[in-house]
Amino acid sequence: xxxxxxxxxxxxxxxxxxxxxxxxxxxxxxxxxxxxxxxxxxxxxxxxxxxxxxxxxxxxxxxxxxxxxxxxxxxxxxxxxxxxxxxxxxxxxxxxxxxxxxxxxxxxxxxxxxxxxxxxxxxxxxxxxxxxxxxxxxxxxxxxxxxxxxxxxxxxxxxxxxxxxxxxxxxxxxxxxxxxxxxxxxxxxxxxxxxxxxxxxxxxxxxxxxxxxxxxxxxxxxxxxxxxxxxxxxxxxxxxxxxxxxxxxxxxxxxxxxxxxxxxxxxxxxxxxxxxxxxxxxxxxxxxxxxxxxxxxxxxxxxxxxxxxxxxxxxxxxxxxxxxxxxxxxxxxxxxxxxxxxxxxxxxxxxxxxxxxxxxxxxxxxxxxxxxxxxxxxxxxxxxxxxxxxxxxxxxxxxxxxxxxxxxxxxxxxxxxxxxxxxxxxxxxxxxxxxxxxxxxxxxxxxxxxxxxxxxxxxxxxxxxxxxxxxxxxxxxxxxxxxxx
Ligand code: ADP
Numbered sequence: 001x002x003x004x005x006x007x008x009x010x011x012x013x014x015x016x017x018x019x020x021x022x023x024x025x026x027x028x029x030x031x032x033x034x035x036x037x038x039x040x041x042x043x044x045x046x047x048x049x050x051x052x053x054x055x056x057x058x059x060x061x062x063x064x065x066x067x068x069x070x071x072x073x074x075x076x077x078x079x080x081x082x083x084x085x086x087x088x089x090x091x092x093x094x095x096x097x098x099x100x101x102x103x104x105x106x107x108x109x110x111x112x113x114x115x116x117x118x119x120x121x122x123x124x125x126x127x128x129x130x131x132x133x134x135x136x137x138x139x140x141x142x143x144x145x146x147x148x149x150x151x152x153x154x155x156x157x158x159x160x161x162x163x164x165x166x167x168x169x170x171x172x173x174x175x176x177x178x179x180x181x182x183x184x185x186x187x188x189x190x191x192x193x194x195x196x197x198x199x200x201x202x203x204x205x206x207x208x209x210x211x212x213x214x215x216x217x218x219x220x221x222x223x224x225x226x227x228x229x230x231x232x233x234x235x236x237x238x239x240x241x242x243x244x245x246x247x248x249x250x251x252x253x254x255x256x257x258x259x260x261x262x263x264x265x266x267x268x269x270x271x272x273x274x275x276x277x278x279x280x281x282x283x284x285x286x287x288x289x290x291x292x293x294x295x296x297x298x299x300x301x302x303x304x305x306x307x308x309x310x311x312x313x314x315x316x317x318x319x320x321x322x323x324x325x326x327x328x329x330x331x332x333x334x335x336x337x338x339x340x341x342x343x344x345x346x347x348x349x350x351x352x353x354x355x356x357x358x359x360x361x362x363x364x365x366x367x368x369x370x371x372x373x374x375x376x377x378x379x380x381x382x383x384x385x386x387x388x389x390x391x392x393x394x395x396x397x398x399x400x401x402x403x404x405x406x407x408x409x410x411x412x413x414x415x416x417x418x419x420x421x422x423x424x425x426x427x428x429x430x431x432x433x434x435x436x437x438x439x440x441x442x443x444x445x446x447x448x449x450x451x452x453x454x455x456x457x458x459x460x461x462x463x464x465x466x467x468x469x470x471x472x473x474x475x476x477x478x479x480x481x482x483x484x485x
Contacts, residue, residue: 009039009040010025010039010040010041010042011039011040011041011042011185011186011189012042013042013044013048013052013206013207013208013209014192014193014196014205014206014207015048015051015052015055015206015207015208016051016052016054016055016058016059016202016203016206017055017196017201017202017203018202019196020042020048020051021042022041022042022043022044022048022209022210023042023043023044023045023048024042024043025040025041025042025043026040026041026043026182027039027040027041028040028041028096028183028184028185028186029332030095030096030098030366031096031097031098031320031328031329031330031331031332031366031367032094032095032098032318032319032320032321032328032329032362032364032366033319033364033365033366034364034365034366035364035365036095036364038092038095038096038186039186041185041186041189041209042209043182043209043210043211043215044208044209044210044215045210045214045215046214046215046218048208048210048215049177049179049208049210049214049215049218049219050218050222052177052206052207052208052219053148053150053177053218053219053222053224053225054224055202055203055206056148056175056176056177056203056204056206056224057148057175057224058203059175059201059202059203059204060145060147060148060174060175062201063145063173063174063175063200063201063204064144064145064147064173064174064175065173066173066201068122068123068125069123070199071119071122071170071171071173072119072120072122072123072171073119073199074170074198074199074200075115075116075118075119075122075167075170075171075198076115076116076119077198077199078115078167078191078194078195078198079112079113079114079115079116079119080112080116081112081194081198082108082111082112082115082159082163082191082194083109083112083113083116085108086105086108086109086112087105089108089159089187089190090104090105090106090107090108090109091104091105091321092104092186092187092190093107093108093158093159093184093186093187094320094321094328095186095320095321096158096183096184096185096186096187097155097156097158097183097184097187097320097331098284098286098320098328098329098330098331098366098367099283099284099286099320099328100320100321100325100326100327100328101320101321101323101325103282103283103328104320107157107159107160108159108187110160110163110450111159111160111162111163111191112163113450114160114163114164114167114450114467115163115167117167117450117451117468118167118168118170118171118471119171121168121171121172121469121471121472122171122172125143125172125472125476126143127140127141127142127143128140128141129141132482136484136485137482137483137484137485138482138483138485139480139481139482139483140480140481140483141478141479141480141481142478142479142481143172143472143476143477143478143479144173144476144477144478144479145172145173145174145475145476145477146172146174146226146227146250146474146475146476146477147174147175147225147226147227148174148175148176148177148224148225148226148227149169149174149175149176149177149225149226149227149228149229149475150176150177150179150219150220150222150225150227150228150229151165151166151169151176151177151178151179151228151229152179152212152216152219152220152228152229152230152231152232152240153165153178153179153180153181153188153230153231153232154181154231154232154233155181155182155183155184155331156283156286156287156288156331156389157287158180158181158184158186158187158188159187159188159190159191160450161231162178162180162187162188162191163191164450164454164466164467164471165229165231165466166178166191166195166205168471168472168474168475169229169475170200170204170205171475172472172475172476174227174475175203175204175205175206176204176205176206177206177208177219177225178192178205178206178207178208179208179209179210179212179215179216179219180207180209181232182209182210182211182212183331183332185209188207188209189207189209192205192207212232212236216236216240217243220240220243220244220249221243221244221247223247225244225249226249226250227249227250227251227252227474227475228240228244228249228250228251228252229251229252229466229474230251230252230253230254231253231254231255231288232254232255233255233256234255234256234387234459237253237254237255237462240253241253241462250463250474250477251462251463252462252463252464252466252474253461253462253463254288254415254454254455254456254460254461254466255288255459255460255461255462256288256387256389256413256415256459256460257288257289257290257292257387257413257415257416257456257460258292258293258384258385258386258387258411258412258413259279259289259290259291259292259293259413259415259416259417259418259436259445259446260291260293260294260295260407260408260411260417260418260445261275261276261279261280261291261293261294261295261417261418261419261420261444261445262295262296262404262405262408262417262418262419262420262421262430263276263294263295263296263297263300263304263420264297264300264401264404264419264420264421264423264426265297265298265299265300265400266421266422266423266426267300267420267421267422268420268422268442269300269303269304269307271420271442272300272304272420273304273307273308273311274444275291275418275420275440275442275443275444275445276291276294276304276308276393276444277308277311277312277315278444278446278447279291279418279444279445279446279447280292280294280371280391280393281312281315281327281371281391281393282326282327282446283328283446284327284328284329284330284331284369284390284391285371285388285389285390285391285392285393286330286331286335286389286390287446288387288389288415288460289415289416289438289445289446289447289448290389290393290445290446291393291418291444291445291446292387292388292392292393292394293379293384293393293394293396293407293408293411294308294393294394294395294396295396295398295404295407295408296395296396296397296398297397297398297399297400297401297404298397298398298399298400301395301397304395305354305373305375305395308373309354309355309373312355312356312370312371312373313355315327315371317329317360317362317368317369317370317371318362318368319362319363319364319366327371327391329366329367329368329369330367330368330369330390330391331367332367333367335367335389335390336359336367336369336390338388338389338390339369339372339388339389339390339391339392340357340359340369342382342383342386342388342390342392343357343372343392345382345383346374346377346381346382346383346392346394349377349378349381349382349383350376350378350381351374351375351376351377351378351381351383351394352374352375352376353372353373353374354373354374354375354395355370355371355372355373356369356370356371356372356373356391357369357370357372357392358370369390369391370391371391371392371393372391372392372393373393373394373395374392374393374394374395375394375395375397376395376397377394377395377396378396379396379407379410381394384396384411385411385412387413401426401429405429405430405433405434408430408434409433409434409435411458412458412459413456413458413459413460414435414436414437414456414457414458414459414460414461415436415437415438415455415456415457415460415461416436416437416438416439416440416445416446416448416456417430417434417435417436417438417439417440417445418439418440418441418443418444418445419434419439419440419441419442420442421441421442427441427442435457435458436456436457436460437454437455437456437457437460437461437465438454438455438456450467450468451467451468452467452468453465453466453467453468453469453470454466454467454468
């Protein structure tokens with residue numbers, strides 16, 4: 001295994017089976033301690049991005065017809081090594097992204113499990129043999145790889161999101177060009193380095209780190225790329241959709257959320273507060289499934305707000321790797337500016353900041369922000385309509401269940417939605433009427449399994465679902481063959 005992370009090491013790009021020098025190297029700063037660099041990472045220029053696409057194209061004919069046992073074994077080796085190194089890579093994740101060590105190790109474990117799941121899926125590719133309506137003819141429906149797949153990922157799940165795109169892409173015989181977020185190249189590099197030693201032929205998997213607007217743009221617009229899977233902001237997602245579909249490439253997008261957690265009068269208040277605090281503030285609220293709108297009915301509203309505030313007071317905000325930290329720092333200056341600006345916007349709109357929302361200092365220079373809770377908000381306010389992507393949640397007070405459902409669905413997004421209730425009738429009804437792709441009953445809106453579909457409706461997602469058996473919808477294409485015997 002040999003390789004261990006060191007701040008002095010320069011981390012290269014991986015193209016066509018070789019480690020390749022970048023045009024420049026940039027330090028990967030720790031948001032808990034800005035005086036610490038996690039390592040230097042190569043940035044690709046346009047030429048390197050084109051090389052990566054060419055390498056993936058050249059490797060496609062062989063890999064697309066490769067033996068499924070070879071694919072399964074290679075993916076399984078990746079999963080096994082990730083799991084064996086979960087503490088080490090989890091620490092790297094916490095240091096480069098700022099989620100807590102526990103959350104970081106959890107995410108790495110999930111990534112390892114995803115590779116193992118898709119090792120199995122590689123063996124389960126199947127088709128259908130269908131009788132024809134014509135005598136002496138039969139029809140075969142089979143699944144084939146899509147081709148060269150560009151994978152573009154954000155910084156907030158720097159290993160799990162790459163894993164849930166890369167693993168199915170490779171399992172189903174596609175070749176990959178992977179461009180992680182510039183902010184978190186460490187985990188992307190670590191997983192790429194493992195892949196580089198796990199038995200995939202040269203060019204099947206390529207890593208290019210670099211700016212979205214330069215490197216990402218080439219990976220999206222290149223005519224040699226057959227499909228693009230993207231997770232990130234709404235704005236970039238729309239841009240990619242237009243650019244890629246113009247030349248009929250297949251596109252899958254996961255974008256924002258403005259996820260409601262509905263708390264009804266009959267809720268177990270402890271469960272409600274747990275779900276709200278977990279869903280809104282853990283991982284520093286930097287999750288597209290975060291519960292950013294807490295929609296609470298009249299009867300339980302005051303008790304819920306009071307108990308939530310006392311829980312927020314007890315949350316320890318600090319260095320991501322310190323053992324007693326509950327909430328790590330915000331990822332970088334521009335995200336912190338965005339969080340603080342929404343706190344001002346909320347105040348300006350007449351929402352009452354009931355707790356937090358302040359820049360706080362710790363022993364090290366980091367982007368520390370206390371969890372912010374707005375009350376007395378209206379669902380039409382910008383803080384209830386736009387994704388903030390930080391430790392900021394709002395409470396919307398509603399009269400009863402019907403209004404709660406209306407407010408929950410009154411958003412341009414539709415990723416995740418939750419309800420906390422002891423009423424089977426309301427739980428059942430909410431599952432049906434929620435216009436989100438994922439619905440949680442007495443659970444936080446964030447925190448999902450790795451073996452079942454992930455995705456949303458409306459402005460949150462585009463294209464087939466990710467993860468689990470559904471991943472094949474995006475990473476394969478269907479062929480119908482008619483055979484006369
Ligand atoms: P975030 O707010 O998470 O940074 P972005 O949508 O800006 O959201 O970034 C998500 C990913 O998309 C990153 O890897 C980024 O480099 C990439 N990206 C940004 N702009 C483009 C673009 N024009 N084309 C392709 N990828 C892009």
